[in-house]
Amino acid sequence: MVPGTLFLITRLHTGEVGFTAEVHSSEPPDGGGEDVVEASFRALGRTVLVTWGGGDWWDLELTPGGRERDTRLGGEPRLDSYLLQFWPAPAAPDVVVRETSAIAAYWHGFARNLPPPPTEAEHAAQREADRRAEEQARAKAEHEQLLREWEGVLPPAPVLDLPPGPLRAFAQRDRELVAAALAAGPEVRRALARRVARLAFERAGLDGVGWIADGLRALDEGSTLPPPFDDWTAAWDRLLSDPEVPHTLVRTPDGRHDNALQQAMAFPAIFAAAHEDLSRALGEALSAAEYTYGADRERFSAEVRAALAELAGSG
Template identity: 45%
Template sequence: MRTVLDGEVHVHYHQLYVESDMDDEVYGMRDAAGGQANGLCGAAIPGFLHLITGLHTGNVGFTVEVHDEEPPLDGTWQEVVEVSFTPASEETLLVEWGGGECWPMDLAPVPHRVRYCATGMDEANAADTRIDPEPQYDRYLLQFWPAPPAADRVVKQTSEIAAYWHGVARELPPPPSPEERAEAKRRERQAEEEAAERQRRERELEWEREEWGGRLPSERLRQLGGNAMGMARLDRDLVDVIAAATANSQRTLACWAAGRAYALAGLAEIDWIAPALRAAEHGEPLPAPFDDAANGFERVWDRLWSDERIPDTRVPSIIGDTDVPAMSQQAMAVPALFAAVESDPLQAALDALFAAAAAYGADRFPDLLAEARRTFAAAHATASRTSTSVPPDVAG
């Protein structure tokens, strides 16, 4: 026989515990003693014992013994119950309430029988609290020995408080089986993961809503790429108007925006640029050097910077880039014509209008968008009367 503890332990709320490789969940009597015959030593949770004392708060006499075989029963004890217990690991502890002091037991992780003996429970329950140096009211003995699992039983009962706790345990429903507990934890984890995924998606949608000017885009807009999102930040309502227009109207708007950008930047009348603007308006292939798409229109840029007739004016950036306070107006305008002939009319309209806004600059692009609304007033008025801005067309 090995004595693990022989002295006093502190109890609170009539309880202390034996724990072996426990998770973070907190178990009470309802979990540990439900469905049992005895209510003093709850053993329904694998790897856990819930021990009841007569004293509510204070120190009680307590002895823990580990035996190689069943010890003889000492008839002087007033209360005796037995349960089965299998340590979940090689570390098994007697633990005071609230994570107080603990004592290792060094139990092998094999099935054990446990005998819990008590005396003085009614006196301790009547006293409720013991404050040192008051005399000791109740004492307990906890014994372990290897034995096959068996049902719990009340060996001896004499006190009213022990009878009360036995009655409580017998009225409690049995706790879930290990399989049911595992399934409940699985469902709990799944619910947590689903909630986390919903929160993640909500954050994504909120970010997307902000990026698209305060309103989520349609799937058509979402798939566009290019400067559709940038255009939405400038004028979300106008983007919806354009998205709801026919392909012909979108193409007309794209050419209109390119024309405004080139005129403002002083490029529209340059002899090698004007034919490209006319070709875009008539739906014809762009002439040289604007037919150099495969090389990123390098010939256009080379000629632009080498032509002494090209103006050199600056505009503030529409994206609020403080590191680049002024942009070349001509460089901002040129992409509008490339955009106007993109294969997707909606992409063409939004990209061309965004490039034109960049050419107007941060201080003047609202004038361009206001002019766009006036030019396509009928469609914009229709859009303004609906909550989702889905007008039938943009009239050119």
């Protein structure tokens, strides 16, 4: 009595058998036959007859069996057939109505020695255990993924809770700095993003160019960036064409070459620091500034930490 399932073993091991399925409105009379069993069945949805191994199936227009031999070859006469009947009745224990063949006796004996099927409460308990096991497996996989992401040592919770994005990516290179910035509060983080952009521009010698100085001043004041900073393409075109803009080289972000234009490394920082999303503003500003400093990462780290300490202290 497993809800939704009936399992029938035929006398034949190999070959086709006749099989008929019927649905009755009440218990049908005993139609004879060598072996007869009754078992309660509760359909849980669409009911189909499926052959062993799932090789074929019928939408409850089912099939029957017996057993003097265990194989029927193609072209041989039918050896046995089965009748499967359904009718409404209260649930009741399985019962062997009639047993006349040795193979039926064998399988009935096998079935009697099986442990009882799980009760509905046991099914529910198993489903809950499976759910907990899945949750534990998922939590373990997520923890292992985090360990890989953070090179085996997890950062403090505020850093770990950062959503995917530039600030989380930067934290993988400097978790202590990001943790300190998070602890300082949102106003300090916004001020730090602006200060980091200014540090990058000063490092690249851009703060002395008139129109760029105007942009930095607006950034410091929290005002809308003036032209050409209101148009990304126009701003880049002016940066790359203005003869007053210096041209110096630093190491590329991948660390393989020393031919990156320092001013191009710094320039995104002003757009980043003005971004509405604070996490993105700080993360992108830090990354741009880090690239601007090239190989001199120690100085970059020291200057940013000093700026954060000053801003946090004044806040």
